[in-house]
Amino acid sequence: MIKIAVDCFGGDRSPYANIEGAINALKEIQDLYIILVGDEAAINSELSKYEYDKERIEVLHASEVITCNDTPTDAIRRKKDSSLVKAFDLLRNEDDVRGLVSIGSTGAILAGCVMKVGRIPGVKRPACCPILPTMNDGIVAICDSGANVDCQPEYLQQFAIMGSLYLNKAYNIENPRVALLNVGVEEEKGNALSKETFQLLKNNTPTVNFVGNMESRDLLTGEYDLIVCDGFNGNVLLKSTEGACLELMKLLKKTFTSSFKNKMGALLLKKGIYELKDKMDYNNYGGAVVLGIKKTVVKGHGSSKATSVYNCVKQAYNMEKNNLCETIAIEIAKLNEQMEANE
Amino acid sequence: MIKIAVDCFGGDRSPYANIEGAINALKEIQDLYIILVGDEAAINSELSKYEYDKERIEVLHASEVITCNDTPTDAIRRKKDSSLVKAFDLLRNEDDVRGLVSIGSTGAILAGCVMKVGRIPGVKRPACCPILPTMNDGIVAICDSGANVDCQPEYLQQFAIMGSLYLNKAYNIENPRVALLNVGVEEEKGNALSKETFQLLKNNTPTVNFVGNMESRDLLTGEYDLIVCDGFNGNVLLKSTEGACLELMKLLKKTFTSSFKNKMGALLLKKGIYELKDKMDYNNYGGAVVLGIKKTVVKGHGSSKATSVYNCVKQAYNMEKNNLCETIAIEIAKLNEQMEANE
Numbered sequence: 268m269i270k271i272a273v274d275c276f277g278g279d280r281s282p283y284a285n286i287e288g289a290i291n292a293l294k295e296i297q298d299l300y301i302i303l304v305g306d307e308a309a310i311n312s313e314l315s316k317y318e319y320d321k322e323r324i325e326v327l328h329a330s331e332v333i334t335c336n337d338t339p340t341d342a343i344r345r346k347k348d349s350s351l352v353k354a355f356d357l358l359r360n361e362d363d364v365r366g367l368v369s370i371g372s373t374g375a376i377l378a379g380c381v382m383k384v385g386r387i388p389g390v391k392r393p394a395c396c397p398i399l400p401t402m403n404d405g406i407v408a409i410c411d412s413g414a415n416v417d418c419q420p421e422y423l424q425q426f427a428i429m430g431s432l433y434l435n436k437a438y439n440i441e442n443p444r445v446a447l448l449n450v451g452v453e454e455e456k457g458n459a460l461s462k463e464t465f466q467l468l469k470n471n472t473p474t475v476n477f478v479g480n481m482e483s484r485d486l487l488t489g490e491y492d493l494i495v496c497d498g499f500n501g502n503v504l505l506k507s508t509e510g511a512c513l514e515l516m517k518l519l520k521k522t523f524t525s526s527f528k529n530k531m532g533a534l535l536l537k538k539g540i541y542e543l544k545d546k547m548d549y550n551n552y553g554g555a556v557v558l559g560i561k562k563t564v565v566k567g568h569g570s571s572k573a574t575s576v577y578n579c580v581k582q583a584y585n586m587e588k589n590n591l592c593e594t595i596a597i598e599i600a601k602l603n604e605q606m607e608a609n610e
Numbered sequence: 611m612i613k614i615a616v617d618c619f620g621g622d623r624s625p626y627a628n629i630e631g632a633i634n635a636l637k638e639i640q641d642l643y644i645i646l647v648g649d650e651a652a653i654n655s656e657l658s659k660y661e662y663d664k665e666r667i668e669v670l671h672a673s674e675v676i677t678c679n680d681t682p683t684d685a686i687r688r689k690k691d692s693s694l695v696k697a698f699d700l701l702r703n704e705d706d707v708r709g710l711v712s713i714g715s716t717g718a719i720l721a722g723c724v725m726k727v728g729r730i731p732g733v734k735r736p737a738c739c740p741i742l743p744t745m746n747d748g749i750v751a752i753c754d755s756g757a758n759v760d761c762q763p764e765y766l767q768q769f770a771i772m773g774s775l776y777l778n779k780a781y782n783i784e785n786p787r788v789a790l791l792n793v794g795v796e797e798e799k800g801n802a803l804s805k806e807t808f809q810l811l812k813n814n815t816p817t818v819n820f821v822g823n824m825e826s827r828d829l830l831t832g833e834y835d836l837i838v839c840d841g842f843n844g845n846v847l848l849k850s851t852e853g854a855c856l857e858l859m860k861l862l863k864k865t866f867t868s869s870f871k872n873k874m875g876a877l878l879l880k881k882g883i884y885e886l887k888d889k890m891d892y893n894n895y896g897g898a899v900v901l902g903i904k905k906t907v908v909k910g911h912g913s914s915k916a917t918s919v920y921n922c923v924k925q926a927y928n929m930e931k932n933n934l935c936e937t938i939a940i941e942i943a944k945l946n947e948q949m950e951a952n953e
Contacts, residue, residue: 416801450845458759484853502793510827511854522882535875539865
């Protein structure tokens with residue numbers, strides 16, 4: 268039985284989407300056990316709407332909620348009875364609680380990961396790793412997408428290892444193609460950080476399938492499985508891609524409704540456009556994970572629907588089922604031994 | 611009379627698009643004089659197709675062409691009879707040749723700017739500044755978009771000044787709204803570079819209308835006129851936005867042709883979609899400029915059509931007509947005096 272804590276508060280659609288998503292995952296996965304954390308009365312009232320295996324679910328009461336307006340580290344320190352902190356405490360104190368899914372504030376979740384769960388020994392910096400859908404129906408992961416805004420080449424080397432293992436364990440991708448975000452594909456391109464990282468990945472990271480530099484315009488083409496970069500660049504990459512898609516869809520919507528003829532055209536295309544929107548919908552792709560900490564933490568998008576929460580829970584389950592954290596610990600230890608031997 | 615050199619070779623549609631664009635600008639602007647640089651026979655053969663004021667155009671022969679396969683600095687040093695180097699030599703040696711438009715290799719153009727034209731005294735680093743269309747029919751500029759991959763806060767401070775003056779002189783934007791690219795809008799967000807730059811722009815750059823941090827997802831919303839960042843992040847920002855729009859348009863095209871019903875819908879929407887594509891077409895918005903050098907240099911997109919070259923020539927003309935380089939020299943000198951006084 269794999270035990271996952273689900274933070275039921277936080278997120279635009281909480282608690283109902285969080286609870287519905289958790290229950291759907293519970294129905295599908297037979298060796299999953301869920302602890303719903305948050306206001307007991309509210310959770311029980313939602314739970315009464317569903318049929319589910321009562322032996323595999325429990326509720327842990329928490330009276331407070333951390334919002335995006337709270338300062339992350341302060342919130343983790345002070346809001347001791349919040350659903351997020353109580354879920355983190357479970358992760359910290361209960362050996363058999365293996366994972367946590369939250370839709371809450373990214374900053375607070377990252378702070379909780381470091382303060383409550385702790386780094387895997389040998390990991391220099393835990394990193395945030397979201398996934399995006401590619402144009403050929405695959406996915407691409409970005410590591411780091413914002414946890415570390417100032418990085419050393421050795422951090423990025425570890426991101427490459429952790430991200431590769433994640434894609435393998437959670438998505439069953441064999442030998443993920445890892446590229447370094449850069450301003451050009453040629454080996455000599457880049458800033459001080461990318462030039463040094465290139466050499467580390469090329470010469471000193473045998474377990475990673477490093478395919479070279481990539482340019483941000485190729486993020487969605489499906490040529491790469493994992494993009495490695497510092498958190499500042501990863502954040503710019505992720506958000507500008509999301510922003511461009513969003514703004515373009517808005518423009519399209521405007522075009523679709525700007526005349527009678529256009530409206531008729533859009534009506535005929537309705538199904539096709541919905542399929543396209545569905546393809547691009549993050550709800551279908553789970554959340555961002557924090558790699559390099561001792562247990563599994565998945566963070567869903569703030570406006571996650573039940574489908575997204577369901578996918579996040581499945582993702583956390585897969586990571587634990589396939590022992591991702593243990594494998595990262597082993598591989599990082601090997602890397603550090605090898606790096607020391609090279610010195 | 612304002613003299614502009616046009617490099618007729620380089621670019622997927624050269625020389626014909628370059629020559630057609632230059633002639634169209636010549637027809638519209640009465641005090642413009644153009645020097646077409648490149649293979650004389652080829653240029654004259656193209657010229658014979660047009661009617662134009664022969665008093666305001668001349669041809670300067672060059673036998674070679676710099677391609678994207680040439681190493682930039684090597685090419686500028688060795689390909690002495692290339693159209694780009696000969697155009698740069700005009701800029702360097704002839705006082706009255708004020709600007710250069712080229713569709714050639716970005717690297718070679720940047721190398722030429724530094725090696726042949728030279729920095730304005732007091733400018734720490736020349737920067738590349740492209741523009742993009744926004745969703746509310748305006749434009750947004752990015753400075754730097756790739757010339758300087760490792761930056762100091764003082765470079766970004768100067769980018770803010772030079773970019774503001776550029777938008778004012780070339781596009782007549784009063785008091786451009788300048789934002790700093792960051793991972794969040796709050797003042798305390800960011801990496802070491804952005805935190806220090808924020809303070810410089812907030813407290814020590816009175817001539818710039820600094821509106822604070824911005825997130826990359828808001829690039830196209832029209833909230834900002836100029837985004838200031840280091841060249842690595844600027845490159846990621848620019849190319850991921852372009853890439854996302856391109857990939858989404860490809861997906862749409864696929865949807866539009868995937869069934870008979872969709873094809874009918876797309877047919878009705880044809881005009882609307884063309885208008886949207888036109889809005890997003892870089893050909894309608896001129897090129898990227900290099901700011902901080904002694905004369906005007908505009909670099910058009912590699913696949914520029916005649917319209918784009920025409921816009922680039924007009925852009926170069928406007929910059930020179932309004933004395934952008936002189937104004938930058940004055941304002942940078944003032945800034946440096948003030949920064950020294952503060953020390």
